[in-house]
Amino acid sequence: MSKVLINLVQNCRQIIIDCPGPEGREKIANLLTNLLSDPTNVDTLVPISTGERELLYEDPDIGFCILAHNYDGAKTTPPHDHGPSWAIYAQARGATIMHDYDKIEDASIEKIGKVRISRTYSLTPGVAHVYNEGDLHSPTRDGPTSLIRIEGTDMSKVSRFRYELA
Ligand SMILES: [Fe+2]
Numbered sequence: 001m002s003k004v005l006i007n008l009v010q011n012c013r014q015i016i017i018d019c020p021g022p023e024g025r026e027k028i029a030n031l032l033t034n035l036l037s038d039p040t041n042v043d044t045l046v047p048i049s050t051g052e053r054e055l056l057y058e059d060p061d062i063g064f065c066i067l068a069h070n071y072d073g074a075k076t077t078p079p080h081d082h083g084p085s086w087a088i089y090a091q092a093r094g095a096t097i098m099h100d101y102d103k104i105e106d107a108s109i110e111k112i113g114k115v116r117i118s119r120t121y122s123l124t125p126g127v128a129h130v131y132n133e134g135d136l137h138s139p140t141r142d143g144p145t146s147l148i149r150i151e152g153t154d155m156s157k158v159s160r161f162r163y164e165l166a
Contacts, residue, residue, distance in 0.1 A: 001057070002044045007034065008066065009057050012150065018061055018092035022132050025086055029128035032090035032148060035128050041093045046070060046146040058154055067149045078141045079115045079163040082131060090128035094145035098123055101136035107161030114166035123147075136163060 001009070011031055015024045028124050035041045045056070050070035057066040071094075089096070100119040107113025115136055123129060123139075131137055 004035070004041050004044050005056060005066070006088075008045075009059070012059065012064060012066070013059065013062065016064060022086075022130065025088060025130045025132070029088050029090065029130050032128040032150070033126050036090055036092050036128075037149070040140060041123075042146070044093045045148055048146070050146065053156075055122065055154070063153045065151045065154050069149060070144075070146045072144055072145055074142050075145075078139050079136050079138045079165070080160055081134050081136050081163075082151065082155055083158045083160050085155055085158070086133055087131045087152070087155070088150045089123060089131070089139070090148045090150075091123040091125050092146040092148055093125060094141065094143055096123040096145055096147065097121075097140040097142070099120060099131065099138050099140070101138070101163070103136060103163075104166040106146050107163055109161070113161055113163040115163045116166050 012028055015027045019027065050068045052069060052071060054068045055065060056068050075166040098121055099117050101115035102118045103113060104116050105114035
């Protein structure tokens with residue numbers, strides 16, 4: 001692991017232990033904003049050779065994960081939450097248009113939930129945003145983008161409900 005990643009892991013661990021709720025996540029988001037303001041850190045954490053999803057670190061005790069993402073072109077993800085987890089999106093290169101949603105109808109295994117857009121904003125390099133448990137959002141990328149995400153748990157192992165616009 002690079003020194004910058006080791007430092008990030010240690011800082012995240014300490015913040016989550018001291019402050020496991022939304023307040024601690026805002027602290028981690030601020031940490032990422034500072035970190036990604038330095039292009040050297042961006043190139044170390046998300047080299048341009050990064051794939052669409054690379055797990056940089058999974059904490060063996062607390063379970064949080066640090067992921068690097070690099071998208072070569074346009075990419076839109078449908079509305080989703082992160083199930084039982086939280087997530088922080090920190091933009092490293094390019095821009096992500098983010099929609100937040102209000103839930104209109106619950107989802108279940110059998111049924112797609114309904115949502116309505118509540119807010120649209122742009123994540124630009126150095127901007128980090130916290131999505132707490134149950135927060136619904138969808139990222140749209142019109143061109144190449146890179147980001148760091150930190151999740152409370154490895155969401156690739158968690159099944160999620162689907163949502164669509166009401
Ligand atoms: Fe997400």
